[in-house]
Amino acid sequence: MVGGSIHVGKHQDDLREFVSEHHEALAEMPTAFFQVSLSSATEENREAAAGYVETFISDTGWHPDRIAQFGGALRFSEYGFLKRLMMKRIAKDLLEEETSTSSDVEFTDWNAVDAFAADVASFVEGRLGVPPDEAEPAGR
Numbered sequence: 435m436v437g438g439s440i441h442v443g444k445h446q447d448d449l450r451e452f453v454s455e456h457h458e459a460l461a462e463m464p465t466a467f468f469q470v471s472l473s474s475a476t477e478e479n480r481e482a483a484a485g486y487v488e489t490f491i492s493d494t495g496w497h498p499d500r501i502a503q504f505g506g507a508l509r510f511s512e513y514g515f516l517k518r519l520m521m522k523r524i525a526k527d528l529l530e531e532e533t534s535t536s537s538d539v540e541f542t543d544w545n546a547v548d549a550f551a552a553d554v555a556s557f558v559e560g561r562l563g564v565p566p567d568e569a570e571p572a573g574r
């Protein structure tokens with residue numbers, strides 16, 4: 435499972451480089467990719483979020499078996515002055531409203547994260563031929 439977040443319209447360079455370099459090895463095993471962004475937090479920006487996934491796939495040549503997109507978080511308490519200012523601007527564009535920087539905001543649907551993890555686990559077990567009685571119960 436490989437995952438990363440979107441910063442200013444892009445995934446982390448290390449993530450893209452790692453996957454580009456190893457896409458042939460990844461193609462030989464069951465794999466999953468998840469992306470975290472603010473764009474996934476609103477209906478209006480879902481297309482943009484999907485576009486980031488498409489770009490990642492075409493840039494790296496890797497075709498993960500399972501893909502998920504999750505809303506992220508604005509952790510203003512951890513940002514320095516410039517990052518806080520930049521994120522306030524990006525949040526205003528994407529959420530179409532002023533966001534107070536005085537507290538952190540989380541947009542992640544953790545039930546969707548749990549469901550994705552369970553789906554990936556059962557897919558991997560199926561591909562690797564793990565008998566059901568040896569498979570970990572979902573959620574552990």
Ligand SMILES: Cc1cc2nc3c(=O)[nH]c(=O)nc-3n(C[C@H](O)[C@H](O)[C@H](O)COP(=O)(O)O)c2cc1C
Nearest residue numbers: 439440441442443470471472473474506507508524
């Ligand atoms: C500097 C910065 C730039 C960001 N740019 C975008 C962006 O262009 N599009 C988007 O959808 N989300 C953007 N986000 C939102 C992040 O994807 C989201 O906050 C995510 O939870 C960040 O996770 P991380 O801090 O662990 O990398 C940005 C966040 C930060 C901190």
